[in-house]
Amino acid sequence: MSNSTTTEFTVRVQAEDFDVLAETEILAKGRKDVGAIVTFTGLCRDEGGTLEALELEHYPGMAEAQISKFAQQAVERWPLTGLTIIHRFGKIPPGDNIVLVIATSSHRRAAFEASDFLMDFLKTQAPFWKKEHLKEASEGTWVEAKAVDDADAARWDEQKTK
Amino acid sequence: MKIRYFAWLRERTGTSEETIELPETVKTAGELMIWLAARDEGYAFAFEQPETIRIAVNQEHVEEDHVLSGTEEVAFFPPMTGG
Numbered sequence: 001m002s003n004s005t006t007t008e009f010t011v012r013v014q015a016e017d018f019d020v021l022a023e024t025e026i027l028a029k030g031r032k033d034v035g036a037i038v039t040f041t042g043l044c045r046d047e048g049g050t051l052e053a054l055e056l057e058h059y060p061g062m063a064e065a066q067i068s069k070f071a072q073q074a075v076e077r078w079p080l081t082g083l084t085i086i087h088r089f090g091k092i093p094p095g096d097n098i099v100l101v102i103a104t105s106s107h108r109r110a111a112f113e114a115s116d117f118l119m120d121f122l123k124t125q126a127p128f129w130k131k132e133h134l135k136e137a138s139e140g141t142w143v144e145a146k147a148v149d150d151a152d153a154a155r156w157d158e159q160k161t162k
Numbered sequence: 163m164k165i166r167y168f169a170w171l172r173e174r175t176g177t178s179e180e181t182i183e184l185p186e187t188v189k190t191a192g193e194l195m196i197w198l199a200a201r202d203e204g205y206a207f208a209f210e211q212p213e214t215i216r217i218a219v220n221q222e223h224v225e226e227d228h229v230l231s232g233t234e235e236v237a238f239f240p241p242m243t244g245g
Contacts (some may be wrong), residue, residue, distance in 0.1 A: 129239065
């Protein structure tokens with residue numbers, strides 16, 4: 001087993017949409033050591049037809065830094081061959097993409113776990129805030145953080161100390 | 163020092179960022195919240211439940227007992243809801 005170099009990763013925080021296939025191809029093209037690609041795409045739900053749009057506010061600079069911190073932990077913890085994380089901000093209508101995580105590895109387990117880990121930390125530690133704009137309301141309301149998201153993130157600490 | 167506010171803290175204070183001189187009586191990020199809350203009604207509303215507010219100093223998460231020097235960028239915001 002050689003583990004001399006750490007896998008590089010890509011982190012982008014942007015207003016524009018992303019292309020899942022194009023981003024996946026960047027990680028897999030021309031390589032023969034990739035045996036597994038896991039992509040997670042988070043989309044904006046319409047909440048039963050009531051939602052006009054989600055507005056995502058972020059802390060520029062800190063958002064990139066926090067995501068990169070957890071991306072670094074992921075490439076140190078799992079044997080990944082590639083990792084890309086893209087998080088959008090701004091006004092996002094139902095059906096549009098919000099977040100993308102792509103993890104590639106020689107075997108599936110590392111790719112699944114790293115993606116799961118990153119999504120848990122994006123939800124609770126990356127400085128983004130969602131405001132819901134409903135069709136029937138003149139003012140938006142801030143989405144409240146969920147305790148279940150904190151519990152999900154805490155799972156990875158428990159596993160670490162086992 | 164620069165102070166930044168996000169989400170409903172930005173809305174309630176009516177400010178996204180401002181520069182202040184750290185008062186000598188204020189030592190920690192938690193004390194800064196109490197000092198800011200005493201400014202006016204908007205700030206009082208923003209900081210009415212300080213235990214729910216998250217703090218970052220120089221873009222790193224910290225706790226309310228974090229000691230300030232007066233040259234940092236401090237940010238106050240609600241629990242994060244990204245992803």
